[in-house]
Amino acid sequence: MTRQDTATWVPPITRPERQAGRIVFWLLVGLAFAALATSVAIPVVTIQPYIEQSTSMQNTLAPGDRLFAVPAGSLRRGDVIIFRAPTRVSKTRALVVKRVIGLPGDHVACCDSRGRITVDGRALDETYLYPGDPPSRLRFSVTVGKGQVWVMGDHRNISVDSREWGAIPASGIVGRVLFVAHGSSIAALRTPQTFVADGLAPRDTRLDFYLRLALLAMASTAVLLVLAIVGITRFVIRRRRPRRAPPSRGAQPPGGAQPPDEAQPPGGAQPPDEAQPSDGARPPAPLEPMWGVYRGLPDPPDEPAVPS
Numbered sequence: 001m002t003r004q005d006t007a008t009w010v011p012p013i014t015r016p017e018r019q020a021g022r023i024v025f026w027l028l029v030g031l032a033f034a035a036l037a038t039s040v041a042i043p044v045v046t047i048q049p050y051i052e053q054s055t056s057m058q059n060t061l062a063p064g065d066r067l068f069a070v071p072a073g074s075l076r077r078g079d080v081i082i083f084r085a086p087t088r089v090s091k092t093r094a095l096v097v098k099r100v101i102g103l104p105g106d107h108v109a110c111c112d113s114r115g116r117i118t119v120d121g122r123a124l125d126e127t128y129l130y131p132g133d134p135p136s137r138l139r140f141s142v143t144v145g146k147g148q149v150w151v152m153g154d155h156r157n158i159s160v161d162s163r164e165w166g167a168i169p170a171s172g173i174v175g176r177v178l179f180v181a182h183g184s185s186i187a188a189l190r191t192p193q194t195f196v197a198d199g200l201a202p203r204d205t206r207l208d209f210y211l212r213l214a215l216l217a218m219a220s221t222a223v224l225l226v227l228a229i230v231g232i233t234r235f236v237i238r239r240r241r242p243r244r245a246p247p248s249r250g251a252q253p254p255g256g257a258q259p260p261d262e263a264q265p266p267g268g269a270q271p272p273d274e275a276q277p278s279d280g281a282r283p284p285a286p287l288e289p290m291w292g293v294y295r296g297l298p299d300p301p302d303e304p305a306v307p308s
Helices: 016-046 193-197 207-240
Strands: 048-051 066-070 080-084 095-102 107-110 117-119 140-143 148-152 173-182 185-188 287-289 294-296
Touching: 016 207, 080 148, 095 107, 095 117
Parallel strands: none
Antiparallel strands: 048 066, 066 173, 080 095, 080 173, 095 148, 107 117, 107 140, 173 185, 287 294
């Protein structure tokens, strides 16, 4: 076997900058997936859907509206809540929807000289009431007990609420209405301005948390799309890029010098397996390239001598 028959394998060369680029790429993909999963999981776990069936909260809520409620957490005056009606007076455990007017310790009364409900002496400008309804036809003056809330419906003429039940236990509250879907439109419920203006509740920014989650979901989705396009483009370019052939072991080194193991023997004689072809003999076959390997083609058989 000649020296050219020896197979050589050249390992692929991975450039450091290419390896660093791959690490950054997959790190961005992981972060985008984590952000998308978080922004979707939190609303799915915390938001519960309901359907309104009564008319006691018109025009804020209408029958057939889909309500999306979150855990009540820290209640504020003006919140629209879902709770179980007190069994002792309603004889039922059905879920109902009302608006919080008073919290524990509040003094709630009806009515002042202008017919308005007051909370701790501060009159409410209840613009959310059903058109034509007075704040209340029943007069009352109560102090809300510990662990209780005072609730009333927005359609005051037909609503059955704390005016008949009294203050309800806060332990029966199952959620606070965050969004209302009416047909194809969706509205967010915030604290009415009258409670903020009277200093009975702070400005409502609780909805902003879910809006930021929605923006995060859209941003992470866009990042994943861009990364997918970049990854596919780089993959196609690498597949179409021509491969470099490794150098042959039989190639001459720079300057034409003969390598030490292939130096000419003393006297200029050629080794038997690498002897120069005689006159009329065929030259050695060229090398045939393979994928990362070079091999020499077998020499053709000697032709029989023709008698002269």
